[in-house]
Amino acid sequence: MLDINFIKNNVEYMKDVVKKRNIKCDIDALLDAYNKYKELNIKVEDINHQINQNTKDIKNCANEQEKQGFFAKGKQLKEDLKSHTDDLNSAKQLYEKLMLTVPNTMADDTPIGDDDSGNVEVFKYSTPTKFDFKPKNHLELGKDLDLIDFERASKVAGPKFYYLKNQLVNLQLALETYVLRKLIKKGFTPVITPDLAKTNILLGSGFNPRGEESNIYKLEDLDLNLIATAEITIGGMHANEQFNYTDLPKKYVGISHCFRREAGAPGKLDAGLYRVHQFTKVEMYQFTTIEKGEEALQELLGIEKEIFEDLGIPYHVVRICSGDMGAPGYKKYDIEAWMPGRGENGAYGEVTSVGNFTTFQSRRLNITYIDNDGKKQFVNTLNGTAIALTRVLLAIMENYQQADGSIKIPAVLQDLVGFSEIKKK
Numbered sequence: 001m002l003d004i005n006f007i008k009n010n011v012e013y014m015k016d017v018v019k020k021r022n023i024k025c026d027i028d029a030l031l032d033a034y035n036k037y038k039e040l041n042i043k044v045e046d047i048n049h050q051i052n053q054n055t056k057d058i059k060n061c062a063n064e065q066e067k068q069g070f071f072a073k074g075k076q077l078k079e080d081l082k083s084h085t086d087d088l089n090s091a092k093q094l095y096e097k098l099m100l101t102v103p104n105t106m107a108d109d110t111p112i113g114d115d116d117s118g119n120v121e122v123f124k125y126s127t128p129t130k131f132d133f134k135p136k137n138h139l140e141l142g143k144d145l146d147l148i149d150f151e152r153a154s155k156v157a158g159p160k161f162y163y164l165k166n167q168l169v170n171l172q173l174a175l176e177t178y179v180l181r182k183l184i185k186k187g188f189t190p191v192i193t194p195d196l197a198k199t200n201i202l203l204g205s206g207f208n209p210r211g212e213e214s215n216i217y218k219l220e221d222l223d224l225n226l227i228a229t230a231e232i233t234i235g236g237m238h239a240n241e242q243f244n245y246t247d248l249p250k251k252y253v254g255i256s257h258c259f260r261r262e263a264g265a266p267g268k269l270d271a272g273l274y275r276v277h278q279f280t281k282v283e284m285y286q287f288t289t290i291e292k293g294e295e296a297l298q299e300l301l302g303i304e305k306e307i308f309e310d311l312g313i314p315y316h317v318v319r320i321c322s323g324d325m326g327a328p329g330y331k332k333y334d335i336e337a338w339m340p341g342r343g344e345n346g347a348y349g350e351v352t353s354v355g356n357f358t359t360f361q362s363r364r365l366n367i368t369y370i371d372n373d374g375k376k377q378f379v380n381t382l383n384g385t386a387i388a389l390t391r392v393l394l395a396i397m398e399n400y401q402q403a404d405g406s407i408k409i410p411a412v413l414q415d416l417v418g419f420s421e422i423k424k425k
Helices: 004-009 011-021 027-060 064-099 138-144 150-157 167-185 199-205 230-237 290-311 360-365 389-399 411-417
Strands: 120-125 189-192 242-244 250-259 278-288 315-319 331-339 347-356 368-370 376-378 380-388
Touching (some): 027 064, 167 189, 230 380, 290 331, 290 380, 331 389
Antiparallel strands (some): 331 347, 368 376
16 A cells, blocks of 8 residues: 555656556546545544534533523534534545555566566576476376376365375475475574465455455455465564564565465466465565665575575576556566476476565555654565475476486485485386
8 A cells, every 4th residue: 555645746657657557546536535535534523623612612601592502503513423424434435445456656667568478587597408208297297106186186176176195295395394494594484374364464465355356265254365375464463563673674484375266267378286276385574674675675586596496497587567566566576487398398487476565565554663763664565485386396397307207306305305206106
């Protein structure tokens, strides 16, 4: 959420941001709603002042006839107050609803584009994996080695759910442990978060739990939702709290299940583990000051790069363009790993995201700190995927497959897994 005064003073800039982000947001309607809300608020305050004065007049009045006049006036004022208060509440609801549609500002060097086709490659690690045999995709490998079962999961929970089996379970747990140890050594506090969050926490984080475009599973008759990422629950940890300057930066690494209703359109690019309704993710999150926002963003991106280089998986980094960034983001990068079985001839697929949200989330969640001058400021929030386990399992399976159908385990994980390759039984 942005400061309404900033929006009022930068109307044309905000309209340009909305246009470049390709987001549904009417700045003029927002300002009209805000002005009406303020006018009604002033009117209600004035009526309350009149009621207080009228009460004093009744107490100080010795003339019975005049007192009756004050009683009649008080009755009318209370009726006016109720009417205007109802109007005020309606105006406030509309204003707050429209405020939730306003996106964050953008970094000046953000690439301009309507969708992910406008994203720009800024870094590349290694080259796509080459084979001297025809490689399989992870679905074929999973079936041959008895590692994944979509059919039985569909019977139990529906399409786009899965069972991980045998050595792939060990590999997922090893990946979790490896990443967690790395982040703890870098000063991150580990947490396992709830898989549910209240609606106001989702809204505060920039997620919409309602509407046709919502990606969120909402629990019927309860103010609870299954989370799409631990970003929601870690950000919500400090809602309505205040840090001291010396507390920052506050760094967390959180493990959670993630649930997403939209599992993509049918097709080879979204097949198998690439896009599912439920998966486990290790998430990085930072609370810091505005001055340290860019430094923290580069730190998180650097950790993501380090993880995939440790795993020996080819990848590139793309800077996210205006139309693909989402409302909360100020500046964002994705890492896309090479997946030999993606599409006809292999392709890069998103495995991590990292973004700087400036004060967009902290204003909604009311998370502040006291700066060196003793002034209250909103914190800068950032988050980045340490590892989304299903997609990394996919990338390991496809990049480390061997001619005999086995899968080598990345060297950095072999001690944690307890074996060096996955073979057909």
